Amino acid sequence: MTETSSVKVSYVEVRPFPWWTILLQGLLAIILGIIFLVYPQQTVGVVIWLFGIYLLVYRFLIKTTIFIHSGLKCPLCHLRVCEKS
Numbered sequence: 001m002t003e004t005s006s007v008k009v010s011y012v013e014v015r016p017f018p019w020w021t022i023l024l025q026g027l028l029a030i031i032l033g034i035i036f037l038v039y040p041q042q043t044v045g046v047v048i049w050l051f052g053i054y055l056l057v058y059r060f061l062i063k064t065t066i067f068i069h070s071g072l073k074c075p076l077c078h079l080r081v082c083e084k085s
Contacts, residue, residue, distance in 0.1 A: 028054075 032050065036043050 032047060036047060
């Protein structure tokens, strides 16, 4: 007795980051590493501030990209607060 079952598989399109953003992150990491090695005492505070700004900008861009590619017409639609949803 052999049972056959059908499985429905759905694929999600994954959009990779553009190549230039990865290159930019790598270059910034190298530059910050060199500056930190040359001026360690002076750059601790600056590196912390730059890393914080980097995280804020990065997260803002990620959230904006998700919003743009989701097809929602207003920011409140995903919360089910908007009447348009």
